[in-house]
Structure formats: C-alpha cells, structure tokens
Amino acid sequence: MTALPPFALFYLAALAAALTRGHLRSAVLVATPLLGALNLWWLPVDATLSHSLFNLSLEWLRIDRLSLLFGYLFHIAALIGLIYALHVRDTLQQVSALLYAGSALGAVFAGDLLTFFLFWEGMALTSVCLVWARRSPAAYSASVRYLVIQIVSGLLLLTGILLLWRNSGSLSFGLIGTSQVYGWLILAALGLKAAFPLLHSWLVDAYPEATPTGTVFLSAFTTKVAIYALARGFPGTELLVYVGATMACFPIFFAVVENDLRRVLAYSLVNQLGFMVVGIGIGSQLAINGAVAHAFTDVIFKGLLFMSMGAVLTMTGRINGSELGGLYKTMPRTTLLCIVGAASISAFPLFSGFVSKSMIMSAALKADYNGVWLLLLFASAGVFHHAGIKIPYFAFFAHDSGIRVSDPPGNMQLAMLIAAVLCIAIGVFPGVLYSALPFDVAYTPYDVTHVLTQLQLLLFSALAFVWLNRRGLYPPELNAVHLDVDWSYRRLLPALARRVIAVIEAIDQRLRQFGQRLLQQLLDLARHLYSPGGVLSRDVGTGTMVLWVALLLAVYLFLSFT
Known part of the structure; x- marks a missing residue:
C-alpha cells in the first residue's frame, strides 16, 4: 500500500496540531480532512492492512461500500466541524477533535472486532475531552457520567467479543445476530451508544454541556459508528424494528417541553437514530440503504442545527428558548441557515431529509410493518414540531428578547453554509448519494405519493402548531428541569x-x-464463677473426683452395651 489507513492521517495531524500554533495549526486542521478524503479516494477497493499480535490477526483496514460511505461521511463531518472551530484557541479541543474523528474512521474501517473495540474505546476517551473542555461544574459532572457509560459499553463489547472468539475461534466483523449470548452482549454495547430507549440519557445529559464546537463533533461520530456496527452485525434483527420505533416516538414528548434548545436537538438526535434502527431491523436492501442514507444526511443537517444553536450560544451566552427571540434582526445569516437545517430534518421535499427518510418509510410498508409505519409518521410530525418549528421559532422569532448581537465569526458561517449547501444538493440530486449506498436499489423519492403524503403531513403539523400556539395550549418555554430516565440512577437509586x-x-x-x-x-458470669468463693474456684477432694469419673464411666458402659 502506498496510501495511509484513514485513521493514521488524523492521528498524525493531532500530533502536529499539538506542536503548532496560530495559522499553521489552522492550516493543519483544514488540510487534514481534505487530504484524508483524497487519500481515501486513492485507496484501492481491495486494500487491506493487517498484522499479527499474540497469534491474533488484527485487520486495520477493510474497504467495502458500507465502510466507504461512512468514511467519506466522517471526512465531511470533520471538515465542517474543524472549520467551525477555527476561531477556538484551545489545544485540548482541537487535538481531541482530530483524535476523535480518527478513531471513528478507524472503527468503520476495522476488519475484525478486536480492532473495532480498540477504536471504540479510543472514541470514548477522546470524545469526553470535548465535554471537559467547557470547564464548568455542570460539564465536569456530565463528562464523568458520560465516561462511565462509555466504559460500560466497552466492557460489554469486550466480553461479547471474547465469548464469540471462544465459541468460534474467529474475530471477523460480519453478521453476528442474537442466537448466542455473545450476540446479545455486543448488541447491548452497541445499543448503549446508539441511545436505545432507557439507555439514552447519557446523550441528552452530556451533549448540551459540551462546548459549542464540541457538540458538533459529538453529534457526528459516536452514535453513527454504532449505527454502522448495527448495520454490519445485526441487519434483519426484528427486535430492532420495535426498539427503533420507540426511539423515534418517545423523545418527541421531552423535546416539546424542553427549554434548553441544544437539549431539544439532543432529543431530536435520539429520534432520528430511531428511524435508522428501524431500517436496520427490517433488514431489506431498501431498508438498509435508507438507514445508511439517513445516517449520512442526519450528520449534516443535525450538525447544521447544532452549529446554528452553537452560534447563538457563542454570541449571546444563552441557549434557553425562554431567554431568546428576535435574533433574526441582527443574526439574519444564522437564521436562514438554521431554517435550511430545520427544513432538512423535517423532510421537506428538495431537502436532504426527505430523500433518506422516505426510503425507510417505504421499506416499512413493503415489509408489512404498517403499525410501525404509522408510528414513524407520527414521529415525523413530531420532528417538524420540535426541530423544524420550535428551534428556529423560539431562537430567532417568537417574542423579542431585546438581545442585539451580530452573526458569528466568518469561519462559523462558512461551516454552516457548507452544511446548508449539502442539505439542498442532496435533496435536489439524491442520485449522487444513492449511487454510493451499500446496495443497488432502484428507488425514486419524488413520486406523487411520497411528495403529497409528506406535504400533507407538514401542512397539518404546521396548522396544529399555529392553532395550539394561538390558543395557548402549546407547552410554553419555561426555565424548568425536566426529569428523564437518568433521574432514576442520579437521584432515585442513590x-x-x-x-x-x-x-x-x-x-x-x-x-x-x-x-x-x-x-x-x-464475662460477668465467668468472673463470678472463677472469683474467690465461686463454684469453679472451690477445692474439690480426690474422692469426689474419683466418684464423678466412676459415674461417667458407668454411663458410658451402659450406653455402649445397650
């Protein structure tokens, strides 16, 4: 091989970033994902890289259509995130971001489970630094809980891998399934990082506490590597259909009442992961394509929304919906770019979310999961309410908060612009994305049925929001704490x-x-018995002792001969 494995370039760049400063470091940050994408383009489709360790073969590089798509996605996410963070002068954040992106790339190109585990843990150790980097008491507490969950996930994964190796003698990363105990352990480890129901609280706890730039990276890598691993190891596992449908629905209720707008987006991230998990659970080629395509589009439009809210937090120092409003007057570019992200996540036609989410919906109908399709339809309406309307409305419109700040620095605007252009380009030209999906499936998103169904859903959802808001029935933005599952182990169990x-x-x-x-x-009894004059301290004659011995001997002989 003449080219580097994708993770190596990011690891080397992290070392270079730690040793440089100023414009030179900025050049390293921007050049790394660009050169990495070019390096990935040069790699032959059959490229491999492996070596032996303690009689185990570690495969550091395996390229197929699934890993290749996630590889390009992570380079795009890294480029957008690094441009967005160029104004930050924090070595911890920038080095951690490069190592985090490199670990994610290493995980998706790993050809065996042990190598995957090493990068899985690498992501845990580097991502927590992006939460620590905010350097606030709340961020520190959230990062400790985050790290504990990541370690638990790693232990479950390692235990499952060791059991699999003992049973089969192989560490190959392919179809795993749930027919053995090790499959359930590995599924639990992946489900923990994919934010399965009741296991999701670490995400909505830690992501909003990270730095404005760190949250962009966090939203792109950890959960998407889990989705990649589920697509590779557990396609067609029917349990995932119902798990995913639950994930798509329950966060809506939390997001609608949540005041912290970055926490709203964290719940929305869980919601979107649910759509992907449903597609993996269905397991058909169309469904897997839909899940992978939605992971691709979600990284971009969710990154755009997190960037827009990060810009608001950076410029105003506030992120609660009850404290914002009227920012469209002085932050017009951020407002417009946020609306593009909101339209994309709401799956408006001609935006990226539509061309990926509709594949999963169609796959559910074709596989006769009609009830699941209805749940996903409800979840789509809920997404429009809390992410498509609530985020831009309460941040930039609603009441006038009186805050007057400008749009964020140019690098932040450029990163948001790149993401917005991709959201529109993918929506207008979906064939480019479809051609890179794992399976060749003929699918047309822009037919009359898909478009009319989605437009009707969006129209009635918008009307419901307007009516509820005008009647005062829509949950107001209150400065309150909303309890989630983590209350059980943070408050109830203690x-x-x-x-x-x-x-x-x-x-x-x-x-x-x-x-x-x-x-x-x-002690008192013993003292009494052995004290002078006590029963056990008296002198006993020899004749008396002989009498007792004779009596005991007689009893013994009687018992022996009867």
Missing part, C-alpha cells in the same frame, strides 16, 4: 441506596450493641 444503607447501619448498630451486652454478661 436516595434508595442511602435509605437501605441507613437501615443496614441501624441493624448493624443494634447487633453490635446486643453482642457487646451478651459478651459483657458472659
């Missing part, structure tokens, strides 16, 4: 544990006191 420990301590104290009293009584 409270129960404290009560149980208090009961155990009380029982232990009483047992100790009883034991002390009993021991004291025994």
